[in-house]
Amino acid sequence: MKAFLILEDGTVFEGTSIGSTREVISEIVFNTSMTGYLEVLTDPSYAGQAVTMTYPLIGNYGITEDMESKRSWVDGYIVRELSRTNSNFRSKGSIQDFLKEQDVPGIAGIDTRALTKLLREKGTMNGMITTDENYDLDVVLKKLKDYTVGDVVSKVTCDDVTVLKGSGKKVALLDFGAKNNIAKSLNERGCQVTIYPAHTKAETILSTNPDGIMLSNGPGDPKTCTTIIEEIKKLYASDVPIFAICLGHQLMALANGADTHKMKYGHRGGNHPVKDLQTGRVYISSQNHGYVVDTDTLDPSVAVPAFVNVNDGTNEGLKYTGKNIFTVQFHPEACPGPQDSGYLFDRFISMMGGAQ
Amino acid sequence: MPRDNSIKKVLVIGSGPIVIGQAAEFDYAGTQACRSLKEEGVEVVLVNSNPATIMTDKNIADHVYIEPLTVKVLEQIIMEEKPDSILPTLGGQAGLNLGMELAESGFLKEHGVRLIGTTAETIFKAEDRQAFKDTMEKIHEPVAASLVVHTVEDGIKFTNTIGYPVVLRPAYTLGGSGGGIAYNEEQLIEILTNGLRLSRVHEVLVERCIAGWKEIEYEVMRDAAGNCITVCNMENIDPVGVHTGDSIVVAPSQTIGDKEYQMLRTSALNIITELGITGGCNVQYALNPDSFEYCVIEVNPRVSRSSALASKATGYPIAKVAAKIALGYTLDEIKNAITGKTYASFEPMLDYCVVKIPRLPFDKFITAKRTLTTQMKATGEVMSICNNFEGALMKAIRSLEQHVDSLMAYEFHELSDEKLEEALHVVDDRRIFCIAEALRRGVSQEHIHDITRIDLWFIDKIQILVEMEQRLKSEELTVELLKEAKRIEFPDHVIADLCGKTTREVHDMRYANGIVAAYKMVDTCAAEFEAETPYYYSVYGSENEAVQTKDKKKVLVLGSGPIRIGQGVEFDYCSVHATWAFAKEGYETIIVNNNPETVSTDFDIADKLYFEPLTDEDVESIVDIEKPDGAVVQFGGQTAIKLTEALMKMGVPIFGTKAEDVDAAEDRELFDKILEETGIPRASGGTVYTASEAKEIANKIGYPVLVRPSYVLGGQGMQIAFNDQEIEEFIGIINQIAQDHPILVDKYLQGKEIEVDAVCDGTDILIPGIMEHIERTGVHSGDSISVYPANTISEVAKNKIVDYTERLAKALHVKGMINIQFIDMNDEIYVIEVNPRSSRTVPYISKVTGIPIVDLATQVITGHTLKELGYKPGLQPSAEYIAIKMPVFSFEKLRGAEIAMGPEMKSTGECLGIAKTFNEALYKAFLGAGVSLPKHKQMIMTVADKAKPESVEVAKRFAALGYKIYATRSTAKYLQEHGVEALWVNKISQESPNVMDLILGHKIDLVIDIPTAGHGDKSSDGFQIRRNAIETGVYCITAMDTANALARSLETAQNDFTLVDIAKVKNA
Secondary structure, X not given: OEEEEEEOOOOEEEEEEEEXXXXXXXXXXXXXOOOOHHHHHOOHHHEOEEEEEOOOEEOOOOEOOOOOOOOOOEOEEEOOEEOOOOOOOOOOEOHHHHHHHOOOEEEEOOOHHHHHHHHHHHOOEEEEEEOOOOOOHHXXXXXXXXOOOOOOHHHHOOOOOEEEOOOOOEEEEEEOOOOHHHXXXXXXXXXXXXXXXXXXXXXXXXXXXXXXXXXXXXXXXXXXXXXXXXXXXXXXXXXXXXXXXXHHHHHHHHHOOOEEEEEEEEEEEEEEEEEEOXXXXXXXXXXXXXXXXXXXXXXXXXXXXXXXXXXXXXXXXXEEOOOOEEEEOOEOOOOOOOOHHHHHHHHHHHHOOOOO | OOOOOOXXXXXXXXXXXXXXXXXXXXXXXXXXXXXXXXXXXXXXXXXXXXXXXXXXXXXXXXXXXXXXXXXXXXXXXXXXXXXXXXXXXXXXXXXXXXXXXXXXXXXXXXXXXXXXXXXXXXXXXXXXXXXXXXXXXXXXXXXXXXXXXXXXXXXXXXXXXXXXXXXXXXXXXXXXXXXXXXXXXXXXXXXXXXHHHHOOOOOEEEEEOOOOOEEEEEEEEEXXXXXXXXXXXXXEOOOOOOOHHHOOEEEXXXXXXXXXXXXXXXXHHHHHHHHOOOEEEEEEEEEOOOOOOEEEEEXXXXXOHHHHHHHHHHOOOHHHHHHHHHOOOOHHHOEOOOOOOOEOOOOOEOOOEEEEEEEOHHHOOOOOOOEOOOOOOOOEEEEEEEXXXXXXXXXXXXXXXXXXXXXXXXXXXXXXXXXXXXXXXXXXOOXXXXXXXXXXXXXXXXXXHHHHOOOHHHHHHHHHHXXXXXXXXXXXXXXXXXXXXXXXXXXXXXXXXXXXXXXXXXXXXXXXXXXXXXXXXXXXEOOOOOOOOOEEEEEEOOOOOOOOOOOOOEEEEEOOOOOEOOEOHHHHHHHHHHHHHHHHOOOEEEEEEOOOOOOOOOOOOOOEEEEOOOOHHHHHHHHHHHOOOEEEOOOOHHHHHOOHHHHHHOOOOEOXXXXXXXXXXXXXXXXXXXXXXXXXXXXXXXXXXXXXXXXXXXXXXXXXXXXXXXXXXXXXXXXXXXXXXXXXXHHHHHOOOOOOOOEEEEEOOOOEEEEEXXXXXXXXXXXXXXXXXXXXXXXXXXXXXXXXXXXXXXXXXXXXXXXXXXXXXXXXXXOEEEXXXXXXXXXXXXXXXXXXXXXXXXXXXXXXXOOOHHHHHHHHHOOOOOOOOOOOOEEOOOOOOEEEEEEEOOHHHOOOOOOOOOXXXXXXXXXXXXXXXXXXXXXXXXXXXXOOOOOOOEEEEEEOHHHXXXXXXXXXXXXXXXXXXXXXXXXXXXXXXXXXXXXXOEOOOOOXXXXXXXXXXXXXXEEEEEOOOOOOXXXXXXXXXXXXXXXXXXXXXXXXXXXXXHHHHHHOOOOOOOOOEHHHOOOO
């Protein structure tokens, strides 16, 4: 069946429908990872977005257990080619079936490189994936202009508190759309991880006397998370060691008076070099963000940059002055992507007074 | 970390002559690194014995020594040039070993020189078997368990701890003979017993068998601050068991998930960190296809063939970055030259698929064993890029230029089902074609996978191509079907053949429906950032990114494709120089080539690079986009020349010599007419299509005759026939491939062979020099020792050569380069052949005369005259040096290959000996080719009857040098009768001790085996002696002239060399 991708600027790509034939309007972004399509599909940070994979051959090794959450969260999926076969000792099925089961609408067979260049030049745009050949472009464009991602954190966060047992430090993980590997990375290092829904009150968490608090990644515009920011202010004041990733990092900055802004087309991929300003060392990181903290708006007495992106100089991490708090924009939990910055979990544990 | 300013003068070691396993990739890496060092203001001293390389140009380094790569020569260079540092990681294994030897002997310390790039300690840890194993164990990186055993009992005991199957590798046996894989104890006992017996040191390595596992490679970089990145990973389609150089390789990996990808990536970074490498490094893994278990196969602590491939596959300039790291820079300080926006610490992301296919030399060595093993056999490779795997594979297949443009080849359709099943078990270069045929017959993918262990994903891709063949055969060719066929890169003529149309019809249908190639950019970043360097590949069904520029005149430079015997790195040298010269003349330059190992496909050589197959159709698609003002074909060897006609039809003017004149030189009748008109003699002969026509001519002119196809390079298929039977055989071989042009049959004349390269501007001719071959005619010019300036021909002959060259160049209206080979028979000069193009001697003659021949030819092509350029026409005065080009062979890598020299070229590379005197130049040339004699002063001679009279003189010379000469019966008798003390030794077929025992005793320096002219029978004694000599590392000579030259070089051997800095050679 034919499918169409219609962008806010009026560009139309014609391809083949994959997954669900449901019509969807979403923000269109691109990811440059060459492996890890399943981790991308199941990363809750993509809620509200349709993801274009720049690597043209997707689905080669099928569907495995490498899911970063219980289900797929992308609004739509855009690829050059889905492999008709899947080959890997762990493969349990095809990506075609997975997209259908997960009700993810998608489009294949389009020039994903041309689309990526367009997004690079014009910035992230809204778009519609539809199988309706008789779409009315004017109507569609109006709808696209009106679309906003909205409050997606509420959509992706967990409903109940869950605990991953461990004999080491007790960590409270606030789930704004957390990837599984965050809890897993801590748990593998011995931590007992208690996962809380995003809107949990600070008092509730602090009352359990955690050794440390972990603020997770998540989708959407951080500035829309106003109630959560208020709670984070309280967590900041508590003196409990805090480590935050991605959206968590942005929320902590907002809670401390800094500003964030939307990037032209963000960073999504597994190849971004980030520099640890303390050591000068450069690490290749996994990234997925469309917003960034403005370091200019940051009071140096509150926090100073700890990591910077080598390519474009944007902020990649903050160290909070006089506090046991550090936050990063990139993803030390990887999945997909390089594991180079996994050492940050160790740093967090030692910050909590745990083993090095 | 900023640049280390104490590094001011660096010695870069090259890799020497091109041999199998060490090819053009090191010219590419070395050239890039030298340019990168010079950019930083470093004074570069370069040493490499290979004159065909671009790196040995005086504009690449400040001081250039084309000298033998030995420790002694390097020590001498270091003492004269006093560099403060040595960069040994760019010259392959040869360069690395030399660097290590210099460090280990303490010489470097003594002279205050340090190794940069990577320390001696690091090299040791990566290269020494035990040290490597220990290092891997320390960081818990698994290697395949192995143990050296001396008894069968130990072997069984060890195997019981690691489990079956095991690989058994006897130490020091011929080409690994006596080894094998044991699946149970019975087999183990059998193979091990035999292996221990065959091994000279009674040693067999027992190793866990990981054949059939996935082979995955990572190219990693690390700087001195400890920052690491991976440039690229690659997956071999052929599982473990085939050398990665002989495997079809795809980048990035296709069949592993992010978990496996990152597991191996992290491992590679841990290894490079533990080894402390600063620069580039290649790590090869075997990955169990059914688990996360893996083994480290090998680590190369230097740039390698794989890193050249990774550089071209991603656009990331590994050698350039490695050089900057050696100077102290960190990855985040080095700008990515492709984007100009990102840094070297950014890992490349591909939004396309890359396929590499090796170029194997079995078309040249028809007797050689075709199976692929852990011993590399390929001479070169091609790479292709597409946004789907099928398309990349199809493009790579046709880039090989082996008359194969689809998966329907090599006659597998003729096999019975049983034979086909057997063929599937054979691991050779035709395996994918065999798989395709099996799929056509409905053999299941699983069954094929069970036999080949090739991943099902790849087998399915082959199936997709097979399905397209079937559809084209059975369905009507609709626009949709055509679009789909082009998406996966079926060439027009293959589509036409399958659906019963003409190529033209398919072509026209494509254009009428807008189904044309579009070009995408290789930008290192999957379009995330804007790129500045136009490096393109074609796809169908996509938006075109290649911008047609209009402000300048444009020239299309056609490259020479994969490195193969007969068409080596020399032609890349010419293409690159032509490109630079056109740029200097104000042209926009566009290179088309598909060889990932070469300088020409580096992103900053031409204004635009199209990484594409060199076929009519692929070039036409580029022409459609670029609309060049002209194309130049005379620098890209036969590959480019072959495209002349097609370019003319596309309306692209050929710059330089016109197509019809190129034709006149290749077409026998036209050429005969020209020779008649100009009054130049040549051997009598004629053109034929069939064996009976050939026999008729041969009997008319008299045997022996030279038989060869037209329009080939490197004497492919060329043979000397002595009788009707041989004619039948040779014509049969030639006609196995459909011939577009007739076969030539000429009287074979034996005399001195002379070669001339010249530049003609239409009026005047410049001849930089005359070269003379040491071997008489009958040995291919590429395999002959070539001497410049010619030193045994008379003035009369010289004048005739100059005169004939001028007449021929004018008669052929040559504009640019011309290469002519002559025979000198007592001052009578005959023409052998004329090539109105650049030749393999051009780089060498340019360097020794100081005359930039390709630059001149290019300037002439763009309208300048030689006089205007300041050159006096005619033969140039001789240079102040004697330069001798020595061929270098790779026979030991090709089991079963005939090594006897003949009219078909067999050498893979060359080295140079340059000195003030002939004798020193000759000695250096032999030394550069690895002939370092005497050692044991014992030799074997076996000489065919016809050559026996000449052998006496040779034997006497070696005897005078103190050599003990062994000879088989008739040779021994003849020598004894003529006063040479020769010891009689039994033939192989006779009882021990025989000649084979002598060779295997490792006490023989040299075998002089002059076979009966004609061709070698594989079972013959001579063939066996030659093969065994080669495989045990004994130097083997098959031409009497070569033997005399060696004797002369040994007679006059000197201990001290005078070194020549090529950069100081002035224009004559």
